Amino acid sequence: MKTYNFIYTIIFPLILFRSLYKALRFGEKFSRIFEKFSFYRGDKSSKPVILVHAVSVGEVLASRKFVEEILRRFPDHQLLITCTTQTGSATIRKLYGNLVLHQYLPFDLNFCIKRFLRIWQPKITFILETEIWPNLIHLLNKQKRKVFLVNGRMSDKSFKRYKSILPILGGVFSKLDYTICQGTRDKERFIELGINRKKIKRDFSFKFDSVSLAERKNKINIKENKKKIILCASTHDPEEKILVKAFEMLDHRETILLIAPRHPERVLKIFKDIKKNGTIPSLFSKNELKIDYSKKINLIDEIGHLEDLFSIADIAFIGGSLIPRGGQNFLEAVKFSLPISSGKSFYNFQEIGEDLIHMDILEVANSSEEIKNIWDKQLTFASDKLSKKTDSYFEERQGASLRAFEHLPL
Numbered sequence: 001m002k003t004y005n006f007i008y009t010i011i012f013p014l015i016l017f018r019s020l021y022k023a024l025r026f027g028e029k030f031s032r033i034f035e036k037f038s039f040y041r042g043d044k045s046s047k048p049v050i051l052v053h054a055v056s057v058g059e060v061l062a063s064r065k066f067v068e069e070i071l072r073r074f075p076d077h078q079l080l081i082t083c084t085t086q087t088g089s090a091t092i093r094k095l096y097g098n099l100v101l102h103q104y105l106p107f108d109l110n111f112c113i114k115r116f117l118r119i120w121q122p123k124i125t126f127i128l129e130t131e132i133w134p135n136l137i138h139l140l141n142k143q144k145r146k147v148f149l150v151n152g153r154m155s156d157k158s159f160k161r162y163k164s165i166l167p168i169l170g171g172v173f174s175k176l177d178y179t180i181c182q183g184t185r186d187k188e189r190f191i192e193l194g195i196n197r198k199k200i201k202r203d204f205s206f207k208f209d210s211v212s213l214a215e216r217k218n219k220i221n222i223k224e225n226k227k228k229i230i231l232c233a234s235t236h237d238p239e240e241k242i243l244v245k246a247f248e249m250l251d252h253r254e255t256i257l258l259i260a261p262r263h264p265e266r267v268l269k270i271f272k273d274i275k276k277n278g279t280i281p282s283l284f285s286k287n288e289l290k291i292d293y294s295k296k297i298n299l300i301d302e303i304g305h306l307e308d309l310f311s312i313a314d315i316a317f318i319g320g321s322l323i324p325r326g327g328q329n330f331l332e333a334v335k336f337s338l339p340i341s342s343g344k345s346f347y348n349f350q351e352i353g354e355d356l357i358h359m360d361i362l363e364v365a366n367s368s369e370e371i372k373n374i375w376d377k378q379l380t381f382a383s384d385k386l387s388k389k390t391d392s393y394f395e396e397r398q399g400a401s402l403r404a405f406e407h408l409p410l
Helices: 001-024 032-039 057-062 064-073 086-098 110-120 134-141 156-168 186-191 206-210 213-221 239-248 264-276 306-312 331-335 346-358 368-378 389-393 398-407
Strands: 049-053 077-085 099-106 123-130 146-152 178-182 200-202 226-236 255-261 297-299 315-319 340-342 362-364
Touching: 001 032, 001 134, 001 156, 032 099, 032 110, 049 064, 057 064, 057 077, 057 206, 064 077, 064 206, 064 398, 077 086, 077 297, 086 099, 086 340, 110 134, 123 134, 123 362, 134 146, 134 206, 146 398, 156 186, 156 346, 178 186, 178 398, 186 200, 206 331, 226 239, 226 306, 226 331, 239 255, 239 264, 239 368, 255 264, 264 297, 306 331, 315 368, 331 389, 340 368, 346 362
Parallel strands: 049 077, 049 123, 077 099, 123 146, 146 178, 178 200, 226 255, 226 315, 255 297, 315 340, 340 362
Antiparallel strands: none
């Protein structure tokens, strides 16, 4: 760990600058940066602590059933949930309120993690997906505190990165007490990185458990207008320009475009870019959180409404995929049996994406013209034909959040 700690200390000023920049840019309270140095000012229970670390909003939402099961199984413990992003933090507070304690996970500096563990002394730690924090895992292992990686995944990009720096990580993967991962490919990669073959189990993604098919039937909204709706969800810069261009080329004129960027604070810039080309979009927040069917383009500048928007959409585009970001979660769109399009970069959801392509639910494109051609075809497609496919797809894969407790040596 000496080499890792030396390198981390050298690059730490850059890490700190990035954190401060994000805090200022996104309007976060400056005081919250102190949490990342292990200064916690909230209440603390005398009960033993269970720690769950979910990096951001996607992991927080995916782990909801898992967290609820922890609360049910361990009523005499206090649950602490950490994350590293502002959106993740807001989602934790929204979902759980006072049921859990919450702070940012500190920087992976040795002294920060030591202080954090001294304050909280977690009896059990659950780390979600690919959040490998070497000092955290090393010190938990050294203090003989149980640490598990659950819903683990290892994308091509992450695997190459971890493999290249493996010699300086101090055998961190071998220090995990047990790992439950999302796919066969993930399992083999974790084993190659050092996890004991006897201490890893393959299951499906927790994200399947975040979808309730019964609940879906009650949430399908009735459209206020007969126009077709294309929902572009979780987009990143500069995807909006590519998608707007594709929309402008469409043959279907009675269609509107909804753009819900991954980071809503970017909406003002997107608005200005679209306005330059002669179209004035509608802002969701300025229209009483309703779709403005008189406008060709609606910009969704509020978080927490995607599920309702998926329920009225006719087709969906999933962002973070026209650029090398690895895509975003497909499952909300699949939940409502929508034909889906995306770019070719979805390595964070590789197995799910490949399944959906094989089932003729997902089509991939790399340009405005290709997207336009896909949308022209999908807008004439009856989504009810997909419902049997999507229902069976979910039913076969649900339950991993609860099965985890059968496999973990708690």
